Amino acid sequence: MSDDISLTEAERTAGIVRCDACPVLCRIRPGRAGACDRYANEEGRLVRVDPLVLLAKPDIARVAFVEGNGAWRGELGKGESAFVTGIGATTTYPDYKPAPFIVSSRHDGVDMVTVVTEGIFSYCGVKVKIDTDRYLGPEQATIRVDGEAVGHVTTIEYGSQMLSIGGVHHLTGGSKKEGRVTCDVMMALGNKLAVELDIEGGAKILVQAGRAPIINGVEEQRMRVGCGSATIGIFAKQWEGHVDEVVVVDDHITGVLSEHQAGKFLGMRDGGVKVIGRKSTPGRYFQVANPGAGWGGTDITDPLKIIKAIDPKTAWPGERILFVSTTGEDWAYFILDDRLQPQPADMPAVIKKVVDRIGENCEPALCTVLFMGGAGGSLRAGVTENPIALTRSIKDALVQVTCGGAPAYVWPGGGIMVMTDVMKMADQSFGWVPTPAIVAPVEFSMKLADYEQLGGHMDRVQSLEAVLSTAQHKIIDWDVANPWPLVAADVVSDDPVKS
Numbered sequence: 001m002s003d004d005i006s007l008t009e010a011e012r013t014a015g016i017v018r019c020d021a022c023p024v025l026c027r028i029r030p031g032r033a034g035a036c037d038r039y040a041n042e043e044g045r046l047v048r049v050d051p052l053v054l055l056a057k058p059d060i061a062r063v064a065f066v067e068g069n070g071a072w073r074g075e076l077g078k079g080e081s082a083f084v085t086g087i088g089a090t091t092t093y094p095d096y097k098p099a100p101f102i103v104s105s106r107h108d109g110v111d112m113v114t115v116v117t118e119g120i121f122s123y124c125g126v127k128v129k130i131d132t133d134r135y136l137g138p139e140q141a142t143i144r145v146d147g148e149a150v151g152h153v154t155t156i157e158y159g160s161q162m163l164s165i166g167g168v169h170h171l172t173g174g175s176k177k178e179g180r181v182t183c184d185v186m187m188a189l190g191n192k193l194a195v196e197l198d199i200e201g202g203a204k205i206l207v208q209a210g211r212a213p214i215i216n217g218v219e220e221q222r223m224r225v226g227c228g229s230a231t232i233g234i235f236a237k238q239w240e241g242h243v244d245e246v247v248v249v250d251d252h253i254t255g256v257l258s259e260h261q262a263g264k265f266l267g268m269r270d271g272g273v274k275v276i277g278r279k280s281t282p283g284r285y286f287q288v289a290n291p292g293a294g295w296g297g298t299d300i301t302d303p304l305k306i307i308k309a310i311d312p313k314t315a316w317p318g319e320r321i322l323f324v325s326t327t328g329e330d331w332a333y334f335i336l337d338d339r340l341q342p343q344p345a346d347m348p349a350v351i352k353k354v355v356d357r358i359g360e361n362c363e364p365a366l367c368t369v370l371f372m373g374g375a376g377g378s379l380r381a382g383v384t385e386n387p388i389a390l391t392r393s394i395k396d397a398l399v400q401v402t403c404g405g406a407p408a409y410v411w412p413g414g415g416i417m418v419m420t421d422v423m424k425m426a427d428q429s430f431g432w433v434p435t436p437a438i439v440a441p442v443e444f445s446m447k448l449a450d451y452e453q454l455g456g457h458m459d460r461v462q463s464l465e466a467v468l469s470t471a472q473h474k475i476i477d478w479d480v481a482n483p484w485p486l487v488a489a490d491v492v493s494d495d496p497v498k499s
């Protein structure tokens with residue numbers, strides 16, 4: 001029977017235990033799990049349902065178990081080749097309690113310590129990059145799931161459309177259902193599951209980290225090679241002498257070869273093809289059509305629709321004109337007749353080869369999901385009694401921040417704003433609590449001496465052997481594409497591309 005005095009006599013008699021890992025404070029009956037399914041009552045004991053996850057260098061992980069019986073040999077106890085992640089680590093609440101695991105180890109002969117926890121993030125979101133030209137919806141449009149607002153469309157970047165999902169306003173500022181659905185969506189995306197997003201005034205997209213987006217039921221194939229002007233710039237030389245005019249149709253910047261600087265440099269004759277839209281600079285046109293699911297992210301399916309005029313003073317009968325999209329998926333070839341009207345014609349192989357090369361230079365379209373969370377709040381109290389010391393030590397590059405062992409980019413400026421590619425994290429790294437908030441693993445690694453210096457909970461430092469002998473754990477291979485998480489922070493670049 002539990003001796004928790006916060007329980008009633010009847011609850012204690014019924015074998016109920018209370019979970020205090022988050023503000024919900026579930027009372028859990030025997031054999032049942034709490035509201036978040038992360039903790040359960042196992043024969044009167046509160047247990048974390050999922051094991052603590054350790055990363056091990058693959059060669060060590062393979063030899064670490066005694067063959068046959070799965071018993072642990074203890075090689076990881078040396079601490080050189082294992083890393084305790086926050087996945088399954090449990091959460092301490094209230095925050096002033098030291099983090100669940102503060103683990104000593106050695107790396108390259110240096111005494112290190114890693115402070116490990118499952119952080120509860122009320123301030124967090126996911127940024128989604130969708131490689132497509134296709135129109136997903138107006139910027140700032142609300143994104144809905146199950147009818148609830150969970151985020152919005154943000155800026156288009158080069159060949160990709162960006163979405164912002166989650167954030168504290170959707171978690172806490174709307175209805176209870178809005179908060180719960182938002183939390184579910186963030187957790188699913190973080191756990192690399194597929195979610196259908198409905199953009200107001202735009203598309204329905206099936207999004208899954210590391211997979212191609214499915215837009216209005218059609219799987220996207222290619223990320224464009226560049227805008228229309230860039231496509232002209234890249235391939236102009238390869239068209240020279242084989243075609244008289246090329247129009248690269250693009251929702252943002254449509255390119256017209258003979259008028260473009262690339263055509264001028266090649267000494268091309270003015271083709272006289274005038275496209276509609278707003279001229280930016282010679283051979284570069286904005287707004288030739290409306291955005292859509294047609295050629296180059298426009299609503300165009302017939303490229304001749306963007307011709308405003310063909311100038312009889314400069315065009316000529318027999319002029320060869322290629323229209324192509326920025327992915328090379330759409331193309332059409334015409335020759336001007338005696339009345340300077342474009343007539344469809346068979347495209348010569350030499351031109352088709354360049355069209356195919358546009359496609360060859362497109363990368364596969366993917367969805368990328370970055371988790372972003374603010375770790376600069378109360379969570380720091382589990383690391384040190386003086387939280388600002390942790391923030392400063394991270395800024396001073398003395399502390400390496402990882403999420404489930406994956407590299408985390410820490411934003412410059414105030415706070416500890418971390419951003420991590422969920423594809424670099426183990427599957428099922430994220431959980432939730434009904435407050436609502438996202439539960440995400442976070443680890444702070446540093447030299448032991450630095451930890452002492454920043455006022456760390458030194459009396460709670462334990463060896464890896466102690467963790468292995470007491471915690472229910474699971475060891476998985478470290479993803480060698482990630483830097484080893486114990487590398488001292490002061491030798492790790494803060495450049496997200498390198499780290």
Ligand code: SF4
Nearest residue numbers: 019022025026034036
């Ligand atoms: S929601 Fe989960 S973490 Fe929070 S008290 Fe209940 S079981 Fe514990």
